[in-house]
Amino acid sequence: MTIAVTAATGALGTHVVNQLIDQLGAESVVALVRNPQKASAFAERGVDVRPFDYSSDVDTLSAQLAGVDSLLLISGNELGQRAAQHKTVIDAAKQAGVAFVAYTSVLNADHSTNPVTGEHLATEQYLAQAGVAYSFLRNGWYNENYLSSVDTARQSHVVLTSAGDGRVASAARADYAAAAVTVLTSEQREVVYELSGDTAWSQADLAAAVAEVIGDDVAVAAVDAAAHREALVGFGLDNAMADFVVGIDTSIEAGDLASTPGQLSNLIGRPTTPLIESLRG
Numbered sequence: 379m380t381i382a383v384t385a386a387t388g389a390l391g392t393h394v395v396n397q398l399i400d401q402l403g404a405e406s407v408v409a410l411v412r413n414p415q416k417a418s419a420f421a422e423r424g425v426d427v428r429p430f431d432y433s434s435d436v437d438t439l440s441a442q443l444a445g446v447d448s449l450l451l452i453s454g455n456e457l458g459q460r461a462a463q464h465k466t467v468i469d470a471a472k473q474a475g476v477a478f479v480a481y482t483s484v485l486n487a488d489h490s491t492n493p494v495t496g497e498h499l500a501t502e503q504y505l506a507q508a509g510v511a512y513s514f515l516r517n518g519w520y521n522e523n524y525l526s527s528v529d530t531a532r533q534s535h536v537v538l539t540s541a542g543d544g545r546v547a548s549a550a551r552a553d554y555a556a557a558a559v560t561v562l563t564s565e566q567r568e569v570v571y572e573l574s575g576d577t578a579w580s581q582a583d584l585a586a587a588v589a590e591v592i593g594d595d596v597a598v599a600a601v602d603a604a605a606h607r608e609a610l611v612g613f614g615l616d617n618a619m620a621d622f623v624v625g626i627d628t629s630i631e632a633g634d635l636a637s638t639p640g641q642l643s644n645l646i647g648r649p650t651t652p653l654i655e656s657l658r659g
């Protein structure tokens with residue numbers, strides 16, 4: 379079985395490729411990368427590294443998928459372009475005769491108000507009608523998203539949030555990677571996996587974890603969305619990015635990232651990584 383991973387030089391993709399090599403051997407793994415020069419470590423381990431830019435056309439991408447049985451399509455990070463890019467990849471997979479595609483979506487994609495949801499849902503809907511077997515890996519938030527809170531708190535001693543009482547069931551990237559590997563290497567698959575950490579933490583829990591890591595006091599600075607936006611613009615974010623960040627906190631307040639169905643720990647056969655462990659770096 380040959381398994382290919384897109385965006386393989388990204389943080390999540392790197393975990394997935396390394397775990398696949400450990401489990402199956404390098405000869406079963408194809409790393410699809412935008413920039414092959416960034417993938418020298420994979421090539422040195424014996425992985426077949428192929429150029430794969432989501433902005434290419436279907437024929438170009440289809441040729442790069444020759445001989446691939448299963449594909450992990452990791453969502454890109456060029457906001458606003460991703461739905462179109464992912465559709466091209468799905469068309470290419472179908473044209474190349476790939477038997478199974480797993481797509482990294484977002485937790486609760488069918489009803490989440492998270493600003494990233496639209497592009498994920500569009501991709502899910504396109505994949506569902508493509509005529510290829512598929513799974514949606516609806517990933518919750520990464521623990522590592524909060525490493526920036528540690529850096530900021532060293533100066534400010536606060537965690538700034540407009541998420542109110544909202545909770546986040548985050549897990550480490552390595553956990554989500556292990557789940558992807560389980561699904562890719564399994565014969566029995568679900569269509570939808572809602573993947574999240576075992577524990578949904580509050581903003582106070584986040585502040586406590588950050589305080590423990592920096593060894594100093596950290597308080598929650600709870601503000602409303604308008605004040606949060608104003609503060610972010612004051613820190614130098616442009617309006618669109620400030621709206622995006624505030625939109626995420628509004629979605630967290632609504633509970634969109636708080637689900638704890640336990641599917642991630644079930645898939646990986648162990649508890650998910652606690653937030654503080656990832657924040658210690």
Ligand SMILES: NC(=O)c1ccc[n+]([C@@H]2O[C@H](COP(=O)([O-])OP(=O)(O)OC[C@H]3O[C@@H](n4cnc5c(N)ncnc54)[C@H](OP(=O)(O)O)[C@@H]3O)[C@@H](O)[C@H]2O)c1
Nearest residue numbers: 385387388389390391412431432433453454455518519520
């Ligand atoms: N669940 C969460 O908390 C969370 C947080 C942030 C992002 N995400 C989503 O999850 C994805 C994976 O997370 P991550 O941490 O691995 O993100 P990351 O480190 O930013 O990696 C993004 C990857 O997408 C690749 N990429 C971007 N545009 C591309 C294109 N046009 N063609 C081919 N590859 C392209 C990048 O290629 P290069 O290596 O060449 O740059 C990179 O490998 C992200 O892209 C984003 O969609 C999820």
